[in-house]
Amino acid sequence: GESVGLHLPTLSVQEGDNSIINCAYSNSASDYFIWYKQESGKGPQFIIDIRSNMDKRQGQRVTVLLNKTVKHLSLQIAATQPGDSAVYFCAADNQAGTALIFGKGTTLSVSS
Amino acid sequence: NAGVMQNPRHLVRRRGQEARLRCSPMKGHSHVYWYRQLPEEGLKFMVYLQKENIIDESGMPKERFSAEFPKEGPSILRIQQVVRGDSAAYFCASSPEQGQKTQYFGPGTRLLVL
DSSP, X not given: OOOEEESOSEEEEETTSOEEEEEEESOTTOOEEEEEEEOTTSOOEEEEEEETTOSEEEOSSXXXXXXXXXXXXXXXXXXXXXXXXXXXXXXXXXTTSSXXXXXXXXXXXXXX | OOOOEEEOSEXXXXXXXXEXXXXXXXXXXXXXXXXXXXXXXXXEXXXXXXXXXXXXXXXXXXXXXXXXXXXXXXXXXXXXXXXXXXXXEEEEEEESSTTOOOOEEOOOEEEEEX
């Protein structure tokens, strides 16, 4: 079946460092990818998304890179801040385009 | 501009009771999705609805679970005869129209079955 997985369950960084969170997906037909941030007790919060016709997209302090050849995407957070501490999920659309398939999440811990 | 709203935020039920979870999509959104999240896990898709129509229910358990999105009012996820394994966080998301794939999530309903 279709799956999305994250490479590392946890990532610890110092404040000010750049963070990179990686994700792999299985369905080469996936057309849409999205990153969410989830803080404890809250719902997933949209960070950034990218379609398969692009390989890079930038937002404020965040960049998503998509490598369709190896079915890999990454989220880069520049100048990580303590407020960035959360669980980060990548997701890809399913073959029917009717749902998002989520990975398990990477817990980012930022220390001052 | 209110986001996706869900209520109740917390729900406690005893085994065998019914649970009703409500979701109001963002203003202008006509597509609703329900997901379930177990502790330490990612979200698992359950069902995708448009007004008065179920589009994809491939993630819904075959028994005890049902969902609706009536012409008026919120979307409802209904779980009959709850069991302890139903304890989870249930999230609703909405998107504006087909082709707009970004889904915006609500705060979730945390269901605890005693």
